[in-house]
Amino acid sequence: MPSMNDLVRQHTALDDSDLEWLHLLVSEWQLLSDLSFADLVLWVPTSDGTRYVSVAQMRPNTGPTSYQDDMVGHLVPRGRRPMLDAALDEGRIVREGDPEWREEVPVRVESIPVRRESRVLGVIARNTNLLTVRTPSRLELTYLQSASDLAQMIAAGSFPFPNQQVDMDASPRAGDGLIRLDADGVVQYASPNALSAYHRLGLAADLVGHHLGKTTAELAPVRGPVDEALVKLASGWAPREFEVEGGDGVIQLRAIPLKPKGLHIGSLVLLRDVTELRRRERELITKDATIREIHHRVKNNLQTVAALLRLQARRMDSVQGREALNEAVRRVGSIAIVHETLSQNLDERVEFDDIADRVLAMVAEISPGKVTGRRTGRFGILDA
Structure with missing residues (x-):
């Protein structure tokens, strides 16, 4: 097509x-x-x-x-x-x-x-x-x-709104929840899904006949600038999106001013209950932070092991034993570099060129003679 x-x-x-x-x-x-x-x-x-x-x-x-x-x-x-x-x-x-x-x-x-x-x-x-x-x-x-x-x-020519590109996959849709407001921001109609979302925020009454901005501000735990933004959102004078967290829920709102004949007659508010979505996002963020912390600690432990092996190699009289320990130092150091890189990334993919360059520099640094390393080409991004 x-x-x-x-x-x-x-x-x-x-x-x-x-x-x-x-x-x-x-x-x-x-x-x-x-x-x-x-x-x-x-x-x-x-x-x-x-x-x-x-x-x-x-x-x-x-x-x-x-x-x-x-x-x-x-x-x-x-x-x-x-x-x-x-x-x-x-x-x-x-x-x-x-x-x-x-x-x-x-x-x-x-x-x-x-x-x-x-x-x-x-x-x-x-x-x-x-x-x-x-x-x-x-x-x-x-x-x-x-x-x-x-x-x-x-x-x-007054809709769509200029400079208001909407991601329909992320924004609320009509079926998710819909509220119709009059020109003063008072609720004229609220769909069942919209009422359910507000009940999850802690609303115990009906929405119809109430000012949406003031009602939402009372349900939001944060006071001050957030309240003012909520009131402006519910007034519907400008298109915008907002997210409110209160009670046991999180809802995403989008206000659409209605001006069919050039006069502001009210607004349409689309909303979606994103409580579970935000909970999963927080869990993923926590898991990512935990994984990065694990990589960071493994890197520290490996660097400690490499330092101990390097110290032991200096004390060893046997040439063969010293070379074996130095080889172990290089291997452990290379693994530590990988874990350090993973601790700085959100995903399990790394730019391997950086790792290769650091390993080459480390090999040249701990080699007994004068060694110069040079990388030709590139490895690109690899999965960990």
Whole structure:
């Protein structure tokens, strides 16, 4: 499958800054797909303006897909899909039209223009599988309203946020936990997963109707600057991520300001319970520190043994015995160098060139005659 870079550069007239904006959008749009319960396909007009090329696709984690096959790389003539034309030409979200039928599955299609500054770079086709439509729950209604707000922000060019590249593997997702705040930072809705995460922090009541920043600050054990940062986070005026530890839990939060028509109407807070993840990380750090300390102590003991052997060699009258002890000194010293190197690394891989150079220098130093060592080539990084 061709990459987005290849497709954009081969078929479109977008420059590198436009491509970077599309990458920023694609890094964020899993959230839009999940909140919409819909597939997303990004269409970009070709250089000659006669066709559209699909450069990216996203399937939802929260609902059935509308496309069984990958759409990336497909070319569609302009005029075949009027909703794409209207969204691109008029710069507005287009929802008109009856559902499409694809393999006996009704699909509702919406077109969302992707705006960057004053230009429309392409169109997102939002495809919702209507086969499993039912009366929506409060959670689903909150999802859909939030998705509508994000879609309007994309059409206005205010989402994604510049210089806010998101690692979707590390950031919270909608299914991990979601809180909807009003313009004052008061909780309007909290998903069951979000409530469970806050209960683990020590919350005994419901979140709805409470100011998220003040509530979170009360649960965090650290006072002072952290409280102020938490309040700013919950206000949702700026996109940012934060981590809070309290009670028996650790939660990761991400605030997304909602400004669908240029006015701040609230914010979306995604959160994830990372208690077990942070516990395992602390265990690994402790294990790494223990292993490095063991290597350090082994190195010290080996250096002590080498010093004793060197002292014994000087006292020995037998030439053969002295040479044997000196050979033992060199071997023990070489092993000590390896353990010293391992004590300074986080993993069990070492740059063996440094070890070889130090061993050569040590051999030249303890040799009875004048010896010069030189390494040719390189060993590279080797497993311990």
